Amino acid sequence: MIYDVIVVGGGPAGLAAALEARKTGAQKVLILERNSELGGILNQCIHNGFGLHYFKEELTGPEYAGRFIEELSHTDIEVIDGAMVLDISPNRVIHAMSKTRGYLQLQAKAIVLAMGCRERTRGAIAIPGTRPAGVFTAGAAQLYMNIEGYRVGNRVLILGSGDIGLIMARRMTLEGAKVLGCVELMPYSNGLNRNIVQCLEDYNIPLYLSHTITEIRGDKRVEQAVVSRVDENRRPIPGTEIVFDCDTILLSVGLIPENELSRQAGIEIDNRTRGPVVWENMETSLPGVFASGNVVHVHDLVDFVTAESQRAGRGAAEFALHSDKENGDSEFFRIENGEAVNYTVPQKVRPDHVGKFVEIFFRTNNVYRDREIRITSGGEMLASFKREHMAPGEMEKIVFPKALFSKIKNGAVTVSVVEAGKKEQK
Amino acid sequence: MKELICIVCPKGCHLKVDEENGFSVTGNGCPRGAEYGHKELTNPTRVITSTVRLEGASLCRLPVKTSADIPKKDIFQAMALLDGVTAHAPVKTGDVIVPNILGLGVDFIATKTITG
Numbered sequence: 266m267i268y269d270v271i272v273v274g275g276g277p278a279g280l281a282a283a284l285e286a287r288k289t290g291a292q293k294v295l296i297l298e299r300n301s302e303l304g305g306i307l308n309q310c311i312h313n314g315f316g317l318h319y320f321k322e323e324l325t326g327p328e329y330a331g332r333f334i335e336e337l338s339h340t341d342i343e344v345i346d347g348a349m350v351l352d353i354s355p356n357r358v359i360h361a362m363s364k365t366r367g368y369l370q371l372q373a374k375a376i377v378l379a380m381g382c383r384e385r386t387r388g389a390i391a392i393p394g395t396r397p398a399g400v401f402t403a404g405a406a407q408l409y410m411n412i413e414g415y416r417v418g419n420r421v422l423i424l425g426s427g428d429i430g431l432i433m434a435r436r437m438t439l440e441g442a443k444v445l446g447c448v449e450l451m452p453y454s455n456g457l458n459r460n461i462v463q464c465l466e467d468y469n470i471p472l473y474l475s476h477t478i479t480e481i482r483g484d485k486r487v488e489q490a491v492v493s494r495v496d497e498n499r500r501p502i503p504g505t506e507i508v509f510d511c512d513t514i515l516l517s518v519g520l521i522p523e524n525e526l527s528r529q530a531g532i533e534i535d536n537r538t539r540g541p542v543v544w545e546n547m548e549t550s551l552p553g554v555f556a557s558g559n560v561v562h563v564h565d566l567v568d569f570v571t572a573e574s575q576r577a578g579r580g581a582a583e584f585a586l587h588s589d590k591e592n593g594d595s596e597f598f599r600i601e602n603g604e605a606v607n608y609t610v611p612q613k614v615r616p617d618h619v620g621k622f623v624e625i626f627f628r629t630n631n632v633y634r635d636r637e638i639r640i641t642s643g644g645e646m647l648a649s650f651k652r653e654h655m656a657p658g659e660m661e662k663i664v665f666p667k668a669l670f671s672k673i674k675n676g677a678v679t680v681s682v683v684e685a686g687k688k689e690q691k
Numbered sequence: 692m693k694e695l696i697c698i699v700c701p702k703g704c705h706l707k708v709d710e711e712n713g714f715s716v717t718g719n720g721c722p723r724g725a726e727y728g729h730k731e732l733t734n735p736t737r738v739i740t741s742t743v744r745l746e747g748a749s750l751c752r753l754p755v756k757t758s759a760d761i762p763k764k765d766i767f768q769a770m771a772l773l774d775g776v777t778a779h780a781p782v783k784t785g786d787v788i789v790p791n792i793l794g795l796g797v798d799f800i801a802t803k804t805i806t807g
Contacts, residue, residue, distance in 0.1 A: 311740050311742060314701070317700045325754060327802045411742055411752065412752060439767075457701050459700070459701060461696070462696050
């Protein structure tokens with residue numbers, strides 16, 4: 266059997282991609298999911314605040330996923346859960362293991378990669394000290410608490426102020442734990458402002474900016490954590506130590522796209538996003554293999570994942586339906602990172618594949634006020650967008666109209682963030 | 692004049708609320724921000740989410756939320772109501788799990804459909 270589109274991963278990205286592929290006209294669509302149920306990380310994100318853009322209402326994670334799972338149940342999209350994808354070949358054969366169906370080899374005309382991301386661990390940031398039980402990544406603690414019903418800990422210190430850490434500070438407080446503080450290495454939080462307010466300030470949990478954990482103490486279980494202030498080079502300042510008596514440490518120190526399969530398939534990876542380099546329709550360097558959601562770049566808002574995945578699903582369906590048509594070497598331009606820009610998605614654009622405009626997503630390298638986002642090419646400014654406030658924790662989106670593509674020189678545009686009103690340097 | 696960060700949506704607008712002039716709000720990007728600013732200084736409220744024990748399914752917890760926002764001061768009392776509750780599958784999203792919390796006219800409702 267040949268599938269038109271196979272989607273690897275049944276979280277928010279995979280669900281949106283599969284549904285959109287089917288709507289675009291792909292006949293046989295399959296989702297391969299590793300877990301025993303669809304919905305991905307949303308199942309454990311039981312807090313509200315999802316879907317304000319897409320559904321125009323405030324949903325919890327399970328409700329958001331539920332809307333798509335419900336829609337899926339009215340389609341003929343096939344789902345195999347409990348299936349682990351092992352390999353993807355360049356001619357788009359997927360090898361997978363399923364508990365119930367055994368070893369599977371499935372041929373797809375097009376593939377969407379939607380494997381999501383995973384958390385950085387204690388090992389990734391090398392915290393000194395002993396190695397007792399009680400050190401969890403925030404997402405693992407969230408799974409134990411919200412899905413499996415465990416208490417996790419009583420006196421808790423949180424390292425990192427990413428959104429999952431902030432959400433868990435509130436969650437553990439509500440379940441009777443004492444959260445002693447949230448410790449952040451940077452002078453600003455990477456979490457959303459609203460989460461600082463409703464997760465920390467609502468419960469009088471202190472946020473220690475420019476601080477980090479410099480030692481973990483404890484034999485069998487965590488007993489103490491030593492926190493130090495850091496200087497502008499993020500080095501601990503001796504003499505600033507604060508000792509916390511705690512039995513649990515949660516780490517919310519970043520997410521990494523999960524791209525073992527992509528790398529194994531020889532797909533080009535961007536060192537900055539740690540996800541596949543993608544074209545305007547979310548196609549990777551391997552023709553017919555698309556990618557979307559946190560596997561491409563880590564998002565803050567699931568609504569952006571949904572929109573991006575619909576683009577990938579559409580692209581995959583179109584590829585599957587017109588795979589007889591030779592794609593050839595169509596013209597393209599690159600999107601390069603200028604001042605204060607950490608990365609962009611997409612990285613490359615084929616004007617032939619663009620309707621009226623291309624949406625460019627990116628993150629800045631610092632917190633800024635009163636800035637101008639500029640798209641330039643060959644020293645000439647093609648477009649600019651004003652922003653009052655920008656931060657690395659908030660993904661930016663700009664719309665680049667196709668009408669301006671004719672002004673692009675040397676096959677590249679640069680996206681940069683400069684002080685509002687600054688003169689262009691020739 | 693009180694400064695607040697709006698929590699209605701992820702944008703996080705910086706609001707200014709004038710307590711002396713009828714709690715008028717500036718700096719809001721949308722009407723919901725004005726409503727939030729006024730409410731936050733007069734009667735702050737939150738939606739509360741948690742889980743309850745679940746029986747009759749492969750999963751052991753059912754996620755729930757308050758069907759509307761409740762006063763901030765009632766949060767911990769509302770949470771305590773969930774302690775002895777057991778839900779039984781099948782459950783549908785929106786099913787009432789604990790009715791009329793603390794007489795507020797707000798229910799704890801299921802946020803996940805679990806067939807069994």
